[in-house]
Amino acid sequence: MRPTIRDVAQHAGVSIATVSRALRDSGSVRKDTRARVLEAAEQLNFTPSRLGRQLAERRHAANGIVFPDLSGPYYAEVVLGYEAVAAERERSVLILSTHGRANAEAMVEDLATRCDGMVVMGRTISDDAVERLVSRGMPVVLLARPPIGDIDSVNADNRTSAVALGRHMLAQGARRVAFVGDPAASPDVQERWSGLQDALAEASAKGEATVDLVSVQGFGEETGAAVARRALESRNRRPLPDAFVCANDELALGLMDTLLAADVAVPDRVLVSGWDDVMAARYAGLTTVRQPMRALGGTAARLLDELVTGARTEPRHELLPTELVTRASTSPHPAQK
Amino acid sequence: MRPTIRDVAQHAGVSIATVSRALRDSGSVRKDTRARVLEAAEQLNFTPSRLGRQLAERRHAANGIVFPDLSGPYYAEVVLGYEAVAAERERSVLILSTHGRANAEAMVEDLATRCDGMVVMGRTISDDAVERLVSRGMPVVLLARPPIGDIDSVNADNRTSAVALGRHMLAQGARRVAFVGDPAASPDVQERWSGLQDALAEASAKGEATVDLVSVQGFGEETGAAVARRALESRNRRPLPDAFVCANDELALGLMDTLLAADVAVPDRVLVSGWDDVMAARYAGLTTVRQPMRALGGTAARLLDELVTGARTEPRHELLPTELVTRASTSPHPAQK
DNA sequence: TTGAAAGCGGTACCAG
């Protein structure tokens, strides 16, 4: 059995109150008394029980983060940035990945009972569920998810780069643009799709360009490859687009690979772009949009900490900049050359 | 103030014992009594305090995982695999990334006070620190780290693939082989280096091959690039190796990129291999060794759960298979052609 | 400077 504070007290010949004080330098304890207590604690190999302490202090000294999935470099980097800042502030980190589990909300409710505050990322639980947490007094920061009322939020600036990307595609000579992704699956994707449409709106109106949505289920390379295969199969009935703007890099990489394997030249015949700027994008020469993944997580951790410690009460909404990175997959379109 | 079990009891006109039973379907409670309790709990928006419950039950229902770093696809996938299995078994997951922090052991000690068991990965804390945890009764599973006494462990089979890789390099015509990595930095790297030496031992003895260690600090692309630059600069004094066997993919990718930029042909002049089979390796055509990252994490979670629940007491040591994946970066060496 | 005792919010045993 692990020793308790009472064992230490008895061993040192003092009361448990004194042990508690001595162990945390709180209150006043005579020097030699403290020494005796520390000695006893050492001998018994005593570590105070976190549960007892937390129950008495009524706090967890832990923060949670809820995200849809950890696969792929994006979420991992975000969580990394989060953990780094949280650890710096001496708060433990509880992670919960919902990946589409049906009981996600229950799991989040459960998580909420174990921490002093939490970051809720993207498409994990409903707005209602979030508000329920907040109404119960739980500090919450939304990450990669549009603000809900006065709840703090941290987002990457999807729109600006989506517009820039759309213009870039036009400038490279694209006329028939397809967006690959599921806007309903994530608020980020929603913004990218809508930004792209805005960028092409004028050209569309003049009949100089078209922009279509290729809605897909997943986010992985295999999904991208499937989109490419479908497009290739139906190319008699429906010509290939000039440009595929994909919701993330994995989609784009899978798609591009399949096109190349079918001898469809990228970028000579079709332009392709992704989103995130993962490592593979660099090696594949993929045009993409870089977002500050670590900073997203770190900023969320910082905002949450301010909320938990009560250092700040007025809400904040952070928008972190993104950057268009052009590479070989969108070099000038033949029509332009 | 959050309602407590006493509030609910009062509201429902029963004792707290009955509330406790009703809320957890334990013991026997009359149907209508239960209904009344649930109703009261609902009305008060009551959620039992995790702390109170855990203190009484003397368990956390949470597991920890300690890893060196979360950057790069490798650790992220491992943690993902871990979280998936843990969640399935209704255990929360506490993560702690030590990345070389000086107070890593203290952080781990702290983590230990918050969970019922933990997975300790690679080069994070000393063997002594691990044994201290175990001696205090904490269930521990080692991951990507050689066994310590009877402590459970889960490892990828580095040696077999390291030998296969060495033989492959010889078969492709390499004679001067360099291993890039820091064996002291991680047990995995140590095994890869030693397996490679074994594979080349015979050829070495006959004077048909040499194998050198290029010791480096980091694990990233930049480190790999620096190795390439140094090798290129000193090529008058010391000819370039025929093959660079790198401790992981990031090193290999950075190195290969720099070689190519300097017009050193890969694989025609130099062969390059990595380790892990991250996504970028596929797009860069890098020969590498695939390890079951998710399964590593998942297996560790399973073993730990068995320990925590007491379902198993005799120690286990799992060795998961790896697989050599040959790609363009090691296609036949010119000398062979 | 120290100790006694009242919580913190539950669980579980023992009577009734």
Added chain:
DNA sequence: CTGGTACCGCTTTCAA
């Protein structure tokens, strides 16, 4: 089937 009550291990008044 239900209530009373003794913990679980610590923090924190309040007195001495």
